[in-house]
Amino acid sequence: MLVVVNAAGWPDVKQAFFDRDLFQESFPDIARAFLLNVKIFLIAEAVILVFALFIAVLRGLPGPVFFPVRVLATIYADLFRGIPTILVIYILGFGVTALQLPGVPVSELFWGTVALVLVYSAYVSEVYRAGIESVHPSQEAAARSLGLNRFQALRHVIIPQAVRRIVPPLLNDFIGLQKDTALVALLGVVEAFRQSQIDVSATFNYTPYICTAILFVAITVPLARFTDWLVARDRRRQLAGGLR
């Protein structure tokens, strides 16, 4: 901190990035645009939670009958983890909309969100899979031995335990997603980052970027603390005191 404040260029940087008046001026616009980021990631997260779990379950189906399904699910996960997010956004956002298929939405916002869902579901499905595999096979044996079918055992015994274990890495991916909503700006959608770019080019001052950064952090921190609290509450309920 001291190093920064005492640096030779600090007065210039201070003026270019931390202009109080400009901050106050651009904040309302950017905050309004940021609501779009919030909307994108809330919708995307809800879809990802379900879709990624579906992919993870498909990859875990046993036996030779489901071999093609496992292969498809694996290809999906490999593909969308392998392609840079920004390319997926371009390809879907510009490519699919340009096809002008009847009945298919042409909104860049829509396809940008779809791209994020596809990319992040690939990551999150791997997190789910790790969680599912971390539940000891004896749990499934116990559930099946009681007469529950495979789906019921997954639904009531395996997945609830898996999800509890993967909450921290899941949050990690969701924070990544929240930040990557800014990439949808590349399709011309005016969300917080795009709005701050507009403000920056109007004033030749970078303060709006700081403003955007603060908004992103402001939403990440409470979410992180909330997850910590969830995990701690769960642990307290299941375990008898003792080790902390």
Next chain:
Amino acid sequence: MSDNGAALVLEDVHKSFAKLQVLSGIDLVLAEHEVVCLIGASGSGKSTLLRCVNLLEPIDSGRIVVHGEDVTAAGVNVNELRRGIGIVFQSFNLFPHMSVLENITLAPRKALGLPKADARARADDLLARFGLADKRDEYPDRLSGGQQQRVAIVRALAMQPGLMLLDEVTSALDPELVAEVLSVIRELAAEGMTMLIATHEMGFARDVANRVCFLDAGVILEEGTPEEIFGAPREPRTQQFLQRIVEAGRL
């Protein structure tokens, strides 16, 4: 060998894992209300045998008949079959994310389709009977090993099985907790529950079993009443095994 009225019939059951032959021709009949204890060294196939009976492990050849139904035939509904067979594991295998009550009511509700209230009533009855009524809302990790194992037994009983399989249910317990679990099993035996019990507790086997089977190298080498097996074992391998148990102070 007649299956008439038998609770469980095993005929020439073979099972191997990769190249390891675990069961090499098991023949066994349990009459209704009979309690049979399986004894034998670790690795003699006791647990595998139990897991094969409720099809947690598929068998390689042979036949298993439960209450007159050939469960190894093609097209058997394994879920339906398992609802009628309770199994209790050495390591309890309770569901850690569920309370005791939820552990017990899950299968009756989801597998039998019992209404929640009925499943609860059934669970409460059983919990009260086995002195666990005050643990109803606890989570498994907050219970002692003995309590956890009793809950696991109650969980199996809640399905009202016609046959219970107990797999070394006291092996993971501290010695002072063994008694409470064994007394539950004695009570079940007294009520006429048909049970196949794999155990290292020879004193208990002698008390509770109608018949004792000594498993060795994947076959039932010797079987008889507890008096015969523990009093005058015929086979040298049985004698050897029991001698080691006596030396270890376990009989």
